[in-house]
Amino acid sequence: MSGSIFGKVFQISTWGESHGKALGVVIDGCPAGISLCEEDIQKDLDKRKPGNSPFSTPRKEDDRVEILSGVFEGKTTGTPISLIVHNTNQRSSDYTEISRLYRPGHADYTYDQKYGFRDYRGGGRSSGRETTARVAAGAVAKKILSELGVSILTYTLSIGPVQIDKTKFDADQIYKNFLAMPDADAAQKAAEFLMKQKESEDSSGGIVECVVTGLPAGVGEPVFEKLDAMLGKAIFSIGAVKGVEFGSGFKASSMSGSENNDFYRFDEKGELTKLTNNSGGILGGISDGFPIILRAAFKPTPSIHKTQKTVNKQGENIDIQVEGRHDPVIVPRAVIVVESMVALTLVDYLFQRVFSRMDLIKKALS
Amino acid sequence: MSGSIFGKVFQISTWGESHGKALGVVIDGCPAGISLCEEDIQKDLDKRKPGNSPFSTPRKEDDRVEILSGVFEGKTTGTPISLIVHNTNQRSSDYTEISRLYRPGHADYTYDQKYGFRDYRGGGRSSGRETTARVAAGAVAKKILSELGVSILTYTLSIGPVQIDKTKFDADQIYKNFLAMPDADAAQKAAEFLMKQKESEDSSGGIVECVVTGLPAGVGEPVFEKLDAMLGKAIFSIGAVKGVEFGSGFKASSMSGSENNDFYRFDEKGELTKLTNNSGGILGGISDGFPIILRAAFKPTPSIHKTQKTVNKQGENIDIQVEGRHDPVIVPRAVIVVESMVALTLVDYLFQRVFSRMDLIKKALS
Amino acid sequence: MSGSIFGKVFQISTWGESHGKALGVVIDGCPAGISLCEEDIQKDLDKRKPGNSPFSTPRKEDDRVEILSGVFEGKTTGTPISLIVHNTNQRSSDYTEISRLYRPGHADYTYDQKYGFRDYRGGGRSSGRETTARVAAGAVAKKILSELGVSILTYTLSIGPVQIDKTKFDADQIYKNFLAMPDADAAQKAAEFLMKQKESEDSSGGIVECVVTGLPAGVGEPVFEKLDAMLGKAIFSIGAVKGVEFGSGFKASSMSGSENNDFYRFDEKGELTKLTNNSGGILGGISDGFPIILRAAFKPTPSIHKTQKTVNKQGENIDIQVEGRHDPVIVPRAVIVVESMVALTLVDYLFQRVFSRMDLIKKALS
Amino acid sequence: MSGSIFGKVFQISTWGESHGKALGVVIDGCPAGISLCEEDIQKDLDKRKPGNSPFSTPRKEDDRVEILSGVFEGKTTGTPISLIVHNTNQRSSDYTEISRLYRPGHADYTYDQKYGFRDYRGGGRSSGRETTARVAAGAVAKKILSELGVSILTYTLSIGPVQIDKTKFDADQIYKNFLAMPDADAAQKAAEFLMKQKESEDSSGGIVECVVTGLPAGVGEPVFEKLDAMLGKAIFSIGAVKGVEFGSGFKASSMSGSENNDFYRFDEKGELTKLTNNSGGILGGISDGFPIILRAAFKPTPSIHKTQKTVNKQGENIDIQVEGRHDPVIVPRAVIVVESMVALTLVDYLFQRVFSRMDLIKKALS
Incomplete structure (x- = not known):
């Protein structure tokens, strides 16, 4: 019950700390x-790796996944699949100072308050490294979604003040530039902005956007497990996310009904279309067969060199500079994490759709 | 599993349709x-009622709650509490036309796709009337929270383009004006704006803000059931919500780390303070003991008189005008619903906090 | 979480006390x-009623069920179904004495210990009357099972020392005699035995047997939610059950492997058969397509006229005679309760079977 | 959802197959x-090992446990604990024949029916080796129980026709003889009986008994998650269990109320006692503070040398002799498995007891 199990049908149970023996x-x-083979999973883990980017931590994370159970002769057996990634590059000695103080913007203080003490090495369980396990599980979910015709496209929408220009949208760019932006020009500008932030020993936030296509209508379980509610939970469970919106999102609050309502039309082929997609593909908490569109706002990396005020455990007010080199922006590496959480949620609720109707159950069991 | 059960420890199971016999x-x-007595619950239900506002539906909803079980000699017994509200004012005859077409912005199409058919009377289960049961359960949750020293303040932050001025914040105003705004001037301007929207047969969106005080540090269950994740799910489960944010929210995406990080300080009394609260009271998914701050963006009421394009079940493109009189804005009546969902989430995770630490369990069981 | 929700896919949430306003x-x-209509449910509720039997309480329980939600135009809508049965014949005045002492064999003491106090009227939530709600839900489950070709036959196997003779098995007898025995002679002998028990102001236990046919192979979720585990939980959740067994049951503990193993054979038509069914239709926690066979041992009704020793809340040792007229044996009325719990479990795990295999999911969703 | 997660508060997720890389x-x-340290867990795993007994498989299972996460500086951190046991002695070559036929009494046929195919090496997930993970988790549960004053004593009650004599009960014997019998004479007789079974290439069943002391009153969650229901589920989830009973058990079905009811008395010190414990320490599904007593009937090991009839996948009737050397009785090694499942259930529901009463919650959170 302590919160590391996700999903109802396709359930994952993650474990591991930043500087423990392994994560899984x-x-x-x-x-x-x-x-299913290890390479299916490895390719997503590689997207999460720091790589050679000037905007990611130089910590070398090899992150080789191993399948320990649940696959036999190349196929899933229906029994639990255990995935493990060994930690190979942890340097615990860096973190002794941190054990005695509370870094602003980190979970140091709240973990101590909640659990009475904490594994302070690299943030322990609160480290972004925890998402390794999510990405591994998400890769399996994506495998299933692709068999069911569902695709997910995820990318950086903005970094600090720099937003992509949707008229220049080029999906091929996403994993070509270091910033996962589907617009080479914006990526260039964002890179320049980030260099400045680094120089001033500071960091930046940004926004990730995700578009799902091929999801059939009828996915989502009102009234509490609406598709947007479950996706919202999934995305807010990622560290550093401060806002989530669907379709017209926050803008809807200043729109009128006649602007925001999506009008239906049958097109010339007799197929149902919508003239707009302000709903982001979800109405009444159920997918409507049109693209799901969501955005997640990430706060700036809290670890910065700049001097900050804080307190220590002895009850003193102190000034600190967070040591080590950290990503000046979390967003590019978070793209695959958002995609993984979306995939995990969609598989779960797509499966549950079977139970909505007796005719579907009979079809499956006949 | 069909989505009408909410919570893990304090679990609620809601039922009922807009035009059925009852909800509960x-x-x-x-x-x-x-x-616990019926009056404890009735006073929150009354906040949800259309009342005499010019901005709410004239449907008379008496909404008297009855406690059917789980309370004996004025106290909860620890066994299930069943609450019922009878439907007394439904007029099904209005809705025959709706059964044959799909209203833009409503869940008509998605319910048909999901379940194969739908109870079209007043939106059936997808009606906002479903929130009656949430508010009833939320009142019980708030009773518990108040015994534990937790308070929730919820209000309208904006309607269309009209936002409250926080320097004029006056909590007493919230249930004095029809729009639940804690700023009488803004309420006046918003009322004028809404009159214009009504005249042009249109509607408006808005934003609800919620501030929780008195919640201890240590509430929330990382990594998937972080407090913000569970609150996010709870709020997104309310119909018409298109965006949710905590603390600095979407703004954080264009802030730098040194701006967004909240610095800790011990004040002159030696108590821990934060110089800002951009985190909205949550770090690493766990409450930090400072106020929880969240905002929910509501889309404009989809039911408008203005002519709209849509399709019917016979496969025709048609134009419609939605009959009946509907709220030109959903926000003021949604305030108590947001508050109820926050309360239900907080009770659940505040209870779960006991399990974080062996010393707390021993204290309880000794 | 307080234990009144049952099931994972087909989830039921029951409520109500013996002498409250209603149960549901x-x-x-x-x-x-x-x-689905009320009559579908009523006919099972009628099997649970005391009726005119000399062996059941004269309390008149009319037990008319009402469907409050989830059914529209005669069909289930996929949204929550709320069922209610009003209490019409409670006489609370009988129970004041009981509030001050602990009846042997009842839950008076344990409810006080657990909840700090209790609704002592008729046993409150611990009353057998609580099973009304189970039977109502079970009737819906049985409706679904019958659409899927699954049948359940449940009956009294023994009362005290009187067991049915299986060579005289006559299913038509089950609801013809007061004791639900499929053997008229045994029913006669058991009736005589019970008359003697009544004369000596005492009561009797007995065994219920249940046989499920038509359940396909492949139902059950190892390793913890094996079909026998989930049926075991379901049956042990019925008050007064002290033992449960499947197939050869306790006898298996003194058998040798060569006796207990069921040998497979293809019959002359090429269909798979088993030469015996000691497994009771379950191997490795999964149904094998042959009949599920289970037995539940019920303890004797604890309410007896005979003088018993006990204590009161003031800390005194006292002697009591339990007032009121009670069933001298619980078994005949428990038959439909066992059947209901089996049905609820089977629907849940039969549905889950779809998720075992990707081909079944694809078939349902295609 | 596929059944390998157990528990609600203290949740375990097990994985691994007989001949996979590892279990955990x-x-x-x-x-x-x-x-918590590895030795705390290892000592229970050692009780499960085949050891040097003439009545257990000669397969050498070293079974060294490793803690991969959730423990820091010798203490649990409140985050997930991952335990792993590597498989070191699997010989897959033995099992090719088995892949083509269905062994009587095993889950070969049902796994094929459920999942479409199976990992046939050593039974795959359906192997008793899966219980390694249960015992590892159970050791952690027992650590917690011991901090809360709860003890569990588990032993072999009978093997085939040989039952222990309770007047000679000697707990020290349990892990001294190969058969885990608390009666040296019975152990000797059972050993002789088993030698005969081995000689005739057959096997035997038996009964395990478990007695819990120190559990406070008030544990268990009626009406569906009664303590006996949850223990019943836990025990029936162990392979080969065909029957479970509490207190007077099946015998209760032929007892009268005056015999079976436990009479309360205050003893000379003013403490509450019961003159008997036919309830097995549970009334109305809630612990009464007296010892919990349960028994589990195990079927004989299905793997025997004796020639058996069965079928193969090509649709032929065949005769087989199961190769390899197998335990002639499963019971002695199952004792620690029963104890582990009881411990896992008790921790879960003992924790949940906190939520029964507002005063306990306040005490914990104050």
Whole structure:
């Protein structure tokens, strides 16, 4: 119950700390008969790696995944899939100072308050490294979604003040530039902005956008487990997310009904279309068959060199400079994490759709 | 599993449609020994009622709650509490036309896609009337929170382009004006704006803000059931919500780390303070003991008189005008619904906090 | 979380006390499109009624069920189904004495210990009357099972020392005699035995047997939610059950492997058969397509006229005679309760079977 | 959802197959602040090992446990605990024949039916080796129980026709003889009986008994998650269990109320006692503070040398002799598994007891 299990049908249980022996995940509820090998998972983990970017930590994270159970002769068996990634590059000695104080913007203080003490090495369980396990599980979820015709496209929408120009949208760019932006010009400008932030020993926030296509209508479980509610939970569970919106999002609050309502039309082929997609593909908490659109606002990396005020455990007011080199922006590496959480949620609720109707159950069981 | 159960410890199971016999909720997990009577619940239900406002539907909803079980000699018994509100004012005859077409911005199409057919009377289960049961359960949650020293203040932050002026914040105004705004001037301007929207047969969106005080540090269950994740799910489960944010929210995406980080300081009394509260009272998914701050963006009421394009079930493109008189803005009546969902979430995770630490468990069981 | 929610997919939430205003259940997870009316449920509730039997309490329980939500135009809508049964015949005045002492064999003492106080009227929530809600929900489950070709036969196997003779098994007898025995002779002998018990102001236990046919192979979720584990939980949740067994049951403990193993054979038509069914239709926690066989041992009714020793809340040792007229044996009325719990469990895990295999999911969603 | 997660508060997620790389468990919900090291777990795993007994498989299972996460500086951190046991002695070559046929009494046929195919090496996930993970998690649960004053004593009650003599009960014997019998004479007789079974290439069943002391009154969550229901589920989830009973158990079905009711008395010190314990320490599904007593009937080991009839996947009737050397009785090694499942259930519901009463919650959170 302590919060590290996610999902109802396709359930994952993650574990591991930044500087422990390993991180991993157990998937309970993956159906039998899906082709799965380590490379299927590794390619998503590689997207999460710091890589050679000037905007990511130089900590070398090799992050090789190993499948320990649940796959036999290349196929899932229907029994739990255990995935493990060993930690190979932790340097605990860096973190002794941190154990005695509370870094602003980090979870140091709240973990101490909650658990009475904390594994302070690299943030322990509150480290972004925890998302390794999410990405590993998400890769399995994406495998299933692709068999069901569902695709997810995720990218950086903005970094600080620099937003992409949607008229220049080029999906191929996403994993070509260091910033996962589908617009080479914006990526260039954002890079320049980040260099300035680094020089002033500071960091930046940004926004990730995600578009899902191919999801059939009818996914989502009102009234509490609406599709947007469950996606909202999934995205807010990622560290550093401060806001989530769907379709017209916050803008809807200053729109009138006649602007925001999406009008239906049958097109010339007789297929249902919508003239707009302000709903972001969800109405009444249920997918409507049009693209799901969501955005997540990330706060700036809290670890900065700039001098900050804080307190220590001895009850003193102190000034600190956070040591080590950290990503000046979290957003580019968070793109695959957002995608993974969306995939995990969609698989779960797409499966549950079967139970909405007796005719679907009969079809499956006949 | 079809989505109408909410919570893990304090679990509620809601039921009922707009034009059915009744609506209600069963609470499983309310501890024994809490004083509870119908009036405790009725006063929150009354806040949800259309009332005499020119900006709410003239449908008369009497909404008297009845406690059917779980309370004995004025106290909760620890067994399930069943609450019921009978529907007394439904007029099904209005809705025959709606059964054959899909209203823009409503869940008509998605319910048909999901379930194969739908109870079209007044939106059936997808009606805002469903929130009656949430408010009833939320009142019980608030009773518990108040015993534990937690308070929730919820209000309208903006309607369309009209936002409150925080320097004029006056909590007493909230339930004095029809729009639940804690600023009489803004309420006046918003009322004028809404009259214009009504005249042009249109509607408006708005934003609700919620501030929680008295919640201790240590509430929230990382990594998936972080406090912001669970509150996010709770708020997104309310119909018409298109965006949710905490603390600095979407603004954080264009801030630098040194601006967004909240610096800690011990004040002159030696108590821990933060110089800002951009985190909205949550770090690493755990409450930090400072106020929780969240905002929810509501889309404009989809039911408008203005002519709209849509399709019917026979496959035709048609134009419609939605009949009946509807609220030109949903926000003022949604305030108590947001508050209820926040209360339900907080009770659940405040209870779960006990399990974080062996010393707390021992204290309880000794 | 307080234990009144049952099931994972087909989830029921029951509520109500013996002498409260009503009892009921909310079903969350019933698929859309199933024909359902009150009479479908009423006929099972009638089997639970005391009736005119000399062996059941003369309390008149009319127990008319009302469907409050989730059914529209004669079909389930896929949204929560709320069922209510009003209490019409409670006489609370009988129970004041009981509030001050602990009846042997009842839950008086444990409810006080757990909740700090209790609704002592008729046992409150611990009363057998609570099973009314189970039977109502079970009737819906049985409706679904019958659409899927699954049948359940449940009956009294023994009362005290009197066991049925299986060579005389006659299913038609089950609801013809007062004791639900499929053997008229045994029913006669058991009736005589019970008359003697009544004369000596005492009561009797007995055994219920249940046989499920038509359940396909592949139902059950190892390793913890094996079909026998979930049925075991379901049956042990019925008050007064002290033992549960499947197939050869306790006898298996003194058998050798060569006796207990069921040998497979293809019969002359090429269909798979088993030469015996000691497994009771379950191997490795999964149904094997052969009949599920289970037995539940019920303790004797604890309410007896005979003088008993006990204590009161003032700390005194006292002697009591339990007033009122009670069933001298609980078994005949428990038959439908066992059947209901089996049905609820089977629907839940039969539905879950879809998730075992990707091919079944694809078939349902295609 | 596929059944390998157990518990609600103290949740475990197990994984691994007989001949996979490793087996393990993730514990989510272990409170922070409990001393834990590998040796705490190892000592229970050692009880499960085949050892040098002539009545257990000669497969050498070293079974060294490793803690991968959730423990820091010797104490649990409140975050997930991942435990792993590497498989070191698997010989997959033995099992090719098995892949083509269905062994009587095993789950070969049902796994194929459920999942479409199976990992046939050593039974895959359906192997008793899966219980390694349960015992590892159970050791952590027992650590917590011991801090809360709860003890569990588990032993072999009978093997085939040989039952212990309770007048000779000697707890020290339990892990001294190969058969875990608390009666040296019975152990000797049972050993002789088993030698005969081995000679005739057959096997035997038996009964395990478990007695819990120190559990406070008030544990268990009626009406569906009664303590006996949850223990019943836990025990029936162990492979080979065909029956479970509490207190007077099946015998209660032929007792009268005056015999079976436990009479309360205050003893000379003014403490509450019961003159008997036919209830097995549970009334109305809630512990009464007296010892919990349960028994589990195990079927004989299905793997026997004796020739058996069965079928193969090609649709032929065949005769087989199961190769390899197997335990002639499963009971002695199952004793620690029963104890582990009882411990896991008790921790979970003992924790939940806190939520029954507002005064306990306030005490914990104050």
